[in-house]
Amino acid sequence: MELANIIKHLGKPYFQASNCLIYNMDCLEAMAILPDKSIHLTVTSPPYNIGKEYEKQLPLDEYIEWCAKWIQEVYRLTTPTGAFWLNLGYLSLKDRAKAIPISYLLWNKIPFYLIQEIVWNYGAGVAGSKFFSPRNEKFLWYVKNPDDYTFNLDDIRDPNVKYPNQKKNGKIKVNPLGKNPTDVWEFPKVTSGQYRASKERTPHPAQFPIAVIQRIIKAASHQNQIILDPFMGSGTTAIVALELNRPVIGFEIRQDYCEIIANRIDNFLKDKSSRVEQMSLFI
Numbered sequence: 369m370e371l372a373n374i375i376k377h378l379g380k381p382y383f384q385a386s387n388c389l390i391y392n393m394d395c396l397e398a399m400a401i402l403p404d405k406s407i408h409l410t411v412t413s414p415p416y417n418i419g420k421e422y423e424k425q426l427p428l429d430e431y432i433e434w435c436a437k438w439i440q441e442v443y444r445l446t447t448p449t450g451a452f453w454l455n456l457g458y459l460s461l462k463d464r465a466k467a468i469p470i471s472y473l474l475w476n477k478i479p480f481y482l483i484q485e486i487v488w489n490y491g492a493g494v495a496g497s498k499f500f501s502p503r504n505e506k507f508l509w510y511v512k513n514p515d516d517y518t519f520n521l522d523d524i525r526d527p528n529v530k531y532p533n534q535k536k537n538g539k540i541k542v543n544p545l546g547k548n549p550t551d552v553w554e555f556p557k558v559t560s561g562q563y564r565a566s567k568e569r570t571p572h573p574a575q576f577p578i579a580v581i582q583r584i585i586k587a588a589s590h591q592n593q594i595i596l597d598p599f600m601g602s603g604t605t606a607i608v609a610l611e612l613n614r615p616v617i618g619f620e621i622r623q624d625y626c627e628i629i630a631n632r633i634d635n636f637l638k639d640k641s642s643r644v645e646q647m648s649l650f651i
């Protein structure tokens with residue numbers, strides 16, 4: 369599947385660059401128009417139904433049904449060797465839970481095969497007084513076929529090895545590229561505020577850190593395989609995909625966020641081409 373084919377189905381995008389299409393659309397409506405098995409990897413974080421500025425809070429059963437519907441569409445669009453990486457947090461359940469992992473509520477609604485749950489420890493956050501201070505969200509790694517999926521471990525090894533020269537039978541034991549990064553990932557979240565705002569921060573209130581998405585896209589896809597983010601937000605998935613030479617499609621329901629995405633990608637592409645120009649001066 370080529371991006372040109374996507375345009376045939378969805379029409380003119382809100383924003384287009386080489387290898388990138390952004391649609392100002394409801395993702396459920398947009399995905400319904402796309403053909404089966406046209407996406408290799410979906411990386412996304414949906415609204416959590418917790419009253420953020422970009423969501424309309426629904427009764428819980430309606431929220432769960434809506435999640436089941438869009439996830440079913442992602443499943444249909446995914447190639448037989450493709451994957452789905454889903455970032456989820458918590459919501460409160462009246463009389464039942466202060467903060468239940470949303471993945472518990474979606475467990476039997478997701479048709480994919482679960483490879484693993486990754487704990488993302490994001491560093492700073494609110495301080496608890498009658499409970500432990502929350503410091504994690506989850507990334508759920510799903511595939512279509514547990515016997516045939518992409519895992520490029522060497523591309524994401526962690527070079528921070530404690531005993532790099534450790535030997536076994538006279539041979540260095542540790543992979544020279546580093547160790548497996550494990551299922552607990554420590555990446556600071558994107559913060560706001562006059563003094564502590566992250567460099568990559570945009571006006572979007574719930575932005576993925578670039579480093580997390582880099583690890584996922586490198587691990588779970590190859591160059592030229594199409595990446596999808598149905599809840600594109602500020603465009604993080606798009607700029608990481610472009611940096612890693614993967615074509616990318618995004619849906620975002622709010623036009624003001626589409627504008628953030630368009631500006632962010634434009635700036636990223638300008639930086640990229642000036643980096644290439646500077647490199648060429650040294651060749």
Ligand SMILES: C[S@@+](CC[C@H](N)C(=O)[O-])C[C@H]1O[C@@H](n2cnc3c(N)ncnc32)[C@H](O)[C@@H]1O
Binds near residue numbers: 622
């Ligand atoms: C948690 S944010 C995603 C943030 C994103 N991961 C980033 O790095 O910026 C969820 C986004 O989904 C968008 N959204 C909500 N419902 C949508 C829908 N039905 N279709 C497309 N986008 C939707 C919201 O406007 C919001 O920007």
